[in-house]
Amino acid sequence: MKNILVVMTGGTIGSAARGGVIDVSEKAGGELIERFRKETGERDVQFHVIRPMEMLSENCTPAHWRTLITALDGAGMAQYDGVIVTHGSDTLSYTASLLGYLYGGLGVPIVITASGAPLADPRSNGVRNFAAAVALIKNEGLPGVFAVYENSRSVMDVFLATRLMEADLYTGDFSGFGGGPFGVMEGGRLKVCAREGSPPLDALKAPRPQLRAPRAFESGVLAIAPYPGLDYTLFDLSRPDVKAVLHRLYHSSTACATPGRHALAEFIRRCRERGIEVFVQSVRGGRDMYVTAHEMLQAGAIALPMMSFEAAYVKLCLAVNQSELPVREFMLRPVYFEFVE
Structure with missing residues (x-):
């Protein structure tokens, strides 16, 4: 008999x-386990549920x-054979990364999952996703933090928690940073997808230190995405709650360098004047870099x-809310397979 902790947080799977x-809906959580038992006939698992x-x-x-x-720290996760977190799909990739950073070294399989529609909707994949999470824990027992989700082609993808990316607006399918999922569930077993940049199973099983979660958790991070015409003068850097900036780049590792209010390099210099680091x-x-990339790095990015x-x-949110390491050192130190090499 396997004992699994189920942590329900709401989302469509709980709606x-x-x-x-x-x-x-408060009833949806109980309905999930009832439907799972009915559809799979599984009786060899005992669930302990917290909300x-x-x-x-x-x-x-x-x-x-x-x-x-x-809630997780108070639940004594180490006493269970595994943990399943049910969550909404919109921000699933963010919470997955959080769990990967904080609990990737726990030594217990933790699986986060969601649903594309409420359980009563015929289009819902919620019960199948939950069943795959149970099977991953029961049949593999692989330590680490994972996300499982059935895509629009009825393939049950398994992702490393820190590599899960936001779902596609049209298909609702999730993707994995670096080219695809870590594996897929087939017949209740994990089939690992051999892919450059994916860690070997031995690396997942190796002991690793756990991060300590910050006591207070405020964002403090200004996140910016590039687009043609982005005006950096619209950002108020005088606010004391801006502790760091995360700036996404175009796929060529570039951003605008046209002199004036659209230049990332000039924005970086403004940030540095106020002691704000820009990542x-x-x-x-x-490989060779574009001149625009050189300019932002020379400016201090x-x-x-x-x-x-x-x-x-998520890592930058953790970094600015801890005091054990300088933020820069924290960000550049690998934690749980977040870097794809």
Whole structure:
């Protein structure tokens, strides 16, 4: 008999539709396990359920992360054979990264999952996703933090938590930074996808130190995405709550260098004058760089290794809310497979 902790946080997998409006429902959590038992016939698993919050994940803030962390730390996760976190799909990739950073070294399999529609909707993949999470824990027992989600082609993808990227707006499919999922679930077993940049199973099983979660969890991070015409003078750097900047780059590791209000390099210099570090996601190593990339680095941008935007944002939120390491050192030190080499 396997003992699994189920942590329900709301989201579509914990919601119901009434009068054309989808919202969280207290009954949906119990319904998930009932439907799982009925559809799979699985009786060799015992679930312990906690509900630290009930929210639609688009409403998630770092304060909710703090609530989730407190609940997980208080639940004694190490006593279970595994942990399943049910969550909304909108911000699934952010919370997955958080769990990867904080609990990747726990030695217990932790799986986060969601649903594309409420459980009563025939289009819902929620029960199948939950069943895949159970199977990953029960049949593999692989330590680490993962996300599972059935894509629009009915393939059950398995992602490393810190490599999960936001779902596609049209298909609703998730993707993995670096080219695809870590593996897929087939017949209740994990089939690892051999891919350059994916860690070997031995690396997942190796002991690793755990990060200490910050007591207070405020964002403090200004996140910026590039687009033609981005005007950096619109950002108010005088606010004391701006502790660091994360700037996503175009795929060529570039951003605008046209002199004036559109130049990233000039914005970086303004930030440095106020003691604000600017991290850019991400810069490709081992090859020639465009002159525009040279300009931002010469201005003082801190280049992050190849990693997803979500993983970079969550890591920077952790970095600015801790005091053990300088923020720069924290960001450049690998934690849980977030860097794709």
